[in-house]
Amino acid sequence: MDAWEELVTSALLGTDRRPPALAGATAGDAPVALLGAAALHTVRRRAGLRPGPAAEPPEPAPEDARRPLPEPARRRLGQLLAGRAAPTPSGGRRGAAPDLAELLPQWLVAANEHGYKAPASALPALLDAARARTDLRPQALTLAGPRGLWLARLNPEWRFALRGGGGRAALPDVREGDAVRALWEEGLFAERVALLASVRAEDPAAALELLGSTWAAERAEDRLMFLDSLRAGLGGEDEEFLEAALSDRSRNVRSTAAELLSALPGSALAGRMAKRASSCVSLDRTEGAVTIVVEAPHECDAGMQRDGLIPTPPTGRGERSWWLGQLVEAAPLSCWPARFGGRTPEEIVALPVADDWRGELHAAWCRAAVRQRDAAWSRALLGAPAAPPATGPGTSSLAERAKLLSTLPEEERARWVASFIAAHGLPEAFQLLGVCAVPWARPLGGAVIDALDIARDAGSYPWSFSGVMGLAERCLSPDATGQLEALTALPAEPEDASPGAGGYWTEAFQRLVSTLHLRAAMRDELRGPIE
Structure with a gap:
């Protein structure tokens, strides 16, 4: 140990100031001699150590019966995992290679x-x-x-x-009560979420009983996520549990329970909300023309708060309009035709609204249509795709329109967005494209390609369409390559075009074609030889 300390001291101070006491070492070769002695002592020190106790080996990995x-x-x-972090090409240009x-x-x-x-x-x-x-x-x-x-x-x-990141653990059979109970009480959170979904798919009542057995002892954030998992397969049998959750000590849990109950048109909460909302919105025929009149709530009482209304509005919102919007959003949409003389959703949405309440009322109906997944009301609030968003019914917000579109059948959704693109172009349609089923249906894919061709002919750079091009690479059907092949040739640039724009567009279309070819190959590879 003393020899080792001496070597360390010489190394720290330098061999000139503290020459090592090594036999045969001269001033000239002292550094080399010190390093050689240190290597020798290091091996000697390691050889003198006793091995520590072996760690317990991990339990064997479970079997995965999937093919x-x-x-x-x-x-x-x-290749995909190795290429996911590939560096961006020099100069910021992506080139024609797929991402x-x-x-x-x-x-x-x-x-x-x-x-x-x-x-x-x-x-x-x-x-x-x-x-x-x-x-x-x-x-x-x-x-x-x-x-x-x-x-x-x-x-x-x-x-x-x-912790709830997804994935599926090896779950017991839902009929094995003891195994289900053991995993529910002792499993990791991700396993418990997967178990709850599995039991719920087979026996909703048993899933609620399982959830209720530990509900009071769960953490607030876990209760919230468990409650959120009830969205799948939500039905009338969940009402009693959700009503009890309206009294939960967590505000977020209470709000989620109220939201789920309002999505059940036959629930007691939906009935209470319908009564409150109907008292605020009615028809006025005194002036000859039928008009919707609104009398917003004057208070947010304890009952309204228990049913999920948030009493304090965001900054810049008035209290009464804030309360009204929440009431109408939570009321079942089925209550309005009876309130408005048997009119259809289209006829109700077309009625004038007095005192500038139209925007607030229609926005609340939009949120209700999304929450209740009501396609008929969504169609009425969307209006015709060719109509300018600012003058149509419902909302001018493209984000809200995208949510309304998500309630429509896939084919109808694709047709509506294709018509919207034809009327208004691609920049306005980006958010709407994100809710369309992948791969895009032929009419929608054709409308996107035509709009990109028009943008190229206009002579601008493709960078302003980079988001749409990225979506097209992921969402266009591989069968669209035939329509795209003609766009990969370098076009003749008009005099007023941006310098080099044609070359950039050609590169972008080549990348799009090569990506679609790669996606087709990926699809065939996953099908395998037996399919």
């Missing part, structure tokens, strides 16, 4: 639809990808399966997978 990926698809997953990072989410969805499991060798990279991108987590953890959750327990950086 493995076909070999081409397994290689593709490796693998944007194709990974779509590949994961398709692989899970086929019921595949991730290769064991890909699990670390898959968990790293899910850690870096929260949007990947549900699909990535589903593909990783029970072995992914097992592996996540061994690395603190992957702990996100153990």
Whole structure:
């Protein structure tokens, strides 16, 4: 030990100031001699250590009964995971190569639809990808399966997978009462969420009983997430549990319970809200023309607050209009035709509204249509796609329109957005495209390609359409490559065009075509030889 301390001192002070006491060492070779002596002492010190006790080996990884990926698809997953963090090309130009990072989410969805499991060798990279991108987590953890959750327990950086990040654990059969109860009481949060969904799909009453058995002891944030999981398959049998949750000590839990109850048109809460809202909105025929008149609430009493109304408005909102909007949003839409003389939603929305209450009333109806998934009211509030958003019914907000569109059947949604693009162009339609089913139906895909062609012919740069181009790469059907091939040639630029714009557009269309070809290959690889 003394010799080691002497070597350390010489190294810190320098061999010139403190020459090491080494046999045969001269001033010239003292540094080399010191390093050689240190290496010798290091080996001697390590050889003198006793081995520590062996750590307990981890429990074996659970089995995953799902089928493995076909070999081409397994290689593709490796390429996508390796390319998800590829550097941006120099100069900021993406070039004509597909963006693998944007194709990974779509590949994961398709692989899970086929019921595949991730290769064991890909699990670390898959968990790293899910850690870096929260949007990947549900699909990535589903593909990783029970072995992914097992592996996540061994690395603190992957702990996100153990707390509601998605994925499916190896769940017991819902008929095995003891196993279900044990997992519910002792499992990780992600496992408990998956278990609740599994039991609810088979026996909703048993799922509610399971949830109620530990409800009072759950943390507020866990109660909120468990309650939110009741959205899937929400029905009348959930009303009693949700009514009790209206008295929860957590404000967020109370609000969510009220929202779910208002989505049940036959619930007692919906009836109370319908009575309150109807007392505020009525018809006036005194002036000859039928007009909707509004008398907003003058107070937000304790009963209204228990049913989910928030008494304090946001900054800049008046109290009465804030209370009115919440009442109308929570009232069942089925109450309004009777209130307005049997009129249809289209006829009700077309009625004039007195005293500038139209915007507030229509916005609340929009939120109610989305909450209650009412396609008839959504159609009425959307109006004709060719009508300017500022003059149509419902709302001029594209974000609100996108929510209304989400309640319509997929084909009708695609037709409506295609007509909107034809009338108003792509910049106004970006948010609407995001709610359309993927791959886009032929009319919608054709409308997007035509609009991009028109934008190219206008002579502007494609950068202002980069968001739409990114969506097109992910959402266009691979069958659209035939329509796009003609756009990959370098066009003749008009005199008033932006310099080099044609070349940028050609590069963008080439990248779009190559991405669609790659997506088609990915689709075929996942189908495998047996499908």
